[in-house]
Amino acid sequence: MAFDLEGLYRTTYDAVVRFLYRKVWDADRAEDLAQEVFMRALAHQPEKPRSWVFAVAANIARDEARSAIRRRKHLVLLTHEPIASPAPLDNVEDDLEHEEQENEVKRALATLSPRDREVLLLWDAGLAYPEIAEQTGLALGAVGTTLARARKRLIAAHDELGSETEEEPRRASARP
Amino acid sequence: MRPHVPEEEFHAYADGELSTAQRAEIAEHLLACLICRSMYGEVQEVRARASRLLAIAAPRVIRRSALPSRTSKSIRTWMGGVAAASIAVVGLSSYLALQPVPANTSSTRLAAAFVAPTIFAKVGSPMATTPDEPAPLSAEQRTLTLASRAVIRPQVVGPAPTMQVTRRFRPVEPLAELDPSAGWESLSWEAAMALAHGSIARLEGYAVAAVRIQRSANGGRPTFLVRHQLPDGRSLWVVEGQVEDVGPVHQLLEASGLSMSIPVRAKPDYIGTDDDPKRTIRMVTIAGYLPSDSLDAMMGKLTLQ
Numbered sequence: 320m321a322f323d324l325e326g327l328y329r330t331t332y333d334a335v336v337r338f339l340y341r342k343v344w345d346a347d348r349a350e351d352l353a354q355e356v357f358m359r360a361l362a363h364q365p366e367k368p369r370s371w372v373f374a375v376a377a378n379i380a381r382d383e384a385r386s387a388i389r390r391r392k393h394l395v396l397l398t399h400e401p402i403a404s405p406a407p408l409d410n411v412e413d414d415l416e417h418e419e420q421e422n423e424v425k426r427a428l429a430t431l432s433p434r435d436r437e438v439l440l441l442w443d444a445g446l447a448y449p450e451i452a453e454q455t456g457l458a459l460g461a462v463g464t465t466l467a468r469a470r471k472r473l474i475a476a477h478d479e480l481g482s483e484t485e486e487e488p489r490r491a492s493a494r495p
Numbered sequence: 496m497r498p499h500v501p502e503e504e505f506h507a508y509a510d511g512e513l514s515t516a517q518r519a520e521i522a523e524h525l526l527a528c529l530i531c532r533s534m535y536g537e538v539q540e541v542r543a544r545a546s547r548l549l550a551i552a553a554p555r556v557i558r559r560s561a562l563p564s565r566t567s568k569s570i571r572t573w574m575g576g577v578a579a580a581s582i583a584v585v586g587l588s589s590y591l592a593l594q595p596v597p598a599n600t601s602s603t604r605l606a607a608a609f610v611a612p613t614i615f616a617k618v619g620s621p622m623a624t625t626p627d628e629p630a631p632l633s634a635e636q637r638t639l640t641l642a643s644r645a646v647i648r649p650q651v652v653g654p655a656p657t658m659q660v661t662r663r664f665r666p667v668e669p670l671a672e673l674d675p676s677a678g679w680e681s682l683s684w685e686a687a688m689a690l691a692h693g694s695i696a697r698l699e700g701y702a703v704a705a706v707r708i709q710r711s712a713n714g715g716r717p718t719f720l721v722r723h724q725l726p727d728g729r730s731l732w733v734v735e736g737q738v739e740d741v742g743p744v745h746q747l748l749e750a751s752g753l754s755m756s757i758p759v760r761a762k763p764d765y766i767g768t769d770d771d772p773k774r775t776i777r778m779v780t781i782a783g784y785l786p787s788d789s790l791d792a793m794m795g796k797l798t799l800q
Contacts, residue, residue: 337553346554417555424552443549448512463503463512467538470506470545477548 322364328357331369334444335376341440342380343387344425352379370450373441377454427476435469442466497524500531505538529742529758529778536757536791679707679720690717694799696735696761696779697721701796704730711740715766715775718744731783731793735761738776748782756781756790762799 335356340349356376365371428436434455441451448462457465500508500521507513508521525532687695687706697703701723708717718736725731732753734744741758749755758780765772779797781790 340554341549341552346556349554417551420551424548427548428552439545439549442510443546448507448510463507463510466510467503467506467541470541473548474541474544 322361322368324357324361327360327368327372331372331445332357335372338373338440338444339376339380341428342377343383348383352376352383355379367450370446370454373444373446373450374454377437423477423480426480427473430476431469431472435465435472438462438465439469439473499528500524500534502534502538505531505535506542508535509539509542527742527746529738529745529780530760530776533758533760533778536759679709682706682708687719691719694762695719695721696733696797696799698723698731698733698781698793699796699798701725701731709736709740709744711737713737713739713766713775716764716777720744729784731781731785731790733779733781733797735779736777737764738778741778741780745780745782752784753782754785754787754790756787756794759794 332353335353336346336349339352339356340346343349343352353376356372356379359375360368360372363371428439431439434457437455438451438457441454446454449459451457451462451466452459455462497520504513504517504521508518513521525535682690684703684706687708690708695706696719703721704724705722707720707722709720710717715737718734718740721733721735723731723733732748734741734748736744745755745758758778761777761779764775764777766775767773781793781797783790785793
């Protein structure tokens with residue numbers, strides 16, 4: 320069968336960007352990396368394009384994380400000037416609130432074990448259990464267990480973080 | 496009956512990852528087992544919450560349109576001068592360059608499809624054109640629009656849901672159909688409270704219209720059935736009792752056409768002698784002629800009093 324990049328792009332591009340975003344936490348970088356993934360797909364023409372794309376995305380994100388650490392060291396040496404945000408803010412309050420919420424999810428995700436996090440993100444990217452099993456090396460039967468645990472831990476961690484941040488005002492309001 | 500369904504299997508069930516046979520087995524088990532229904536309700540909630548959290552952690556706008564120019568340029572440099580490949584690139588980049596336009600159009604069309612059926616209902620003809628009708632659609636776009644309209648239409652048609660409610664609204668007590676020999680007794684609120692040692696599950700803020708109890712074969716607290724009256728005259732029933740007793744009541748109410756909330760565990764009770772107490776599992780659920788998600792929302796109003 321002919322390799323269908325357009326079809327693959329249409330059906331998985333958004334999911335790949337989201338998947339990468341949750342690893343690099345930078346929208347522009349995630350899109351650049353996603354393009355890199357699709358370019359590699361064009362060169363490689365994989366048999367199972369969907370799972371292949373996410374496997375490559377995971378690898379790219381891993382490399383990116385390593386080079387990001389290196390880059391950060393460089394940046395510290397360079398300058399203290401803030402990096403200008405290129406995106407105009409339509410609604411600053413909304414953006415701030417969203418950023419705050421996103422930070423909580425980000426921190427909750429960081430508390431998961433790498434395997435739990437990977438399975439959860441792959442599921443959310445639209446991969447089926449057999450595809451997740453193949454990519455993570457888990458037994459097919461273990462995917463459900465891992466996913467169940469990952470979901471519960473994400474929620475528990477998020478609730479915990481939420482109660483930490485809310486604790487202060489609550490204590491203050493208890494004593495008028 | 497098969498043993499209770501493990502939690503991870505419910506996740507796979509909710510994710511649509513089980514075989515048809517496995518799905519059927521679980522669906523059948525769910526019909527009969529309140530404990531598993533309750534567990535499945537929890538799994539669905541966990542699943543939905545996890546997805547909602549992940550949805551927050553996503554770039555707010557994904558600029559799909561960024562791909563064509565950048566990709567085609569980089570692909571060109573990357574492919575060097577391979578002639579055959581460059582033909583493919585031209586094909587690809589022109590295709591991709593066209594992509595964002597239909598994608599946007601279809602989303603506006605989709606939004607239009609949401610509103611359209613109600614407008615059409617007034618006009619009378621589904622073929623009537625709206626004043627701001629855009630340029631004619633391609634066959635593919637048309638199929639998409641029609642398909643989305645077909646999917647969405649049943650949810651948009653105005654009066655249908657209310658009609659359905661009125662048709663299903665039967666202000667009769669389904670318990671009239673309960674077998675009187677099954678041991679249901681009508682009690683006053685005070686008598687029931689005395690029997691329940693001062694704690695009956697009921698809905699906060701609604702008038703209690705009637706209380707019925709059924710003594711349990713296992714001993715211990717009886718099963719309580721508390722009828723509440725809504726302001727519009729409809730009734731809601733709160734059933735609380737040992738899981739073995741609530742199961743058949745649940746099935747009976749459901750069979751008589753009432754919607755049921757997802758059952759949850761109530762406070763456990765102990766039966767048997769003081770030397771050898773046995774913990775019983777008690778479940779509580781709400782029944783009524785309301786959509787089941789409204790009943791699930793009602794669960795928040797449950798109080799033990």
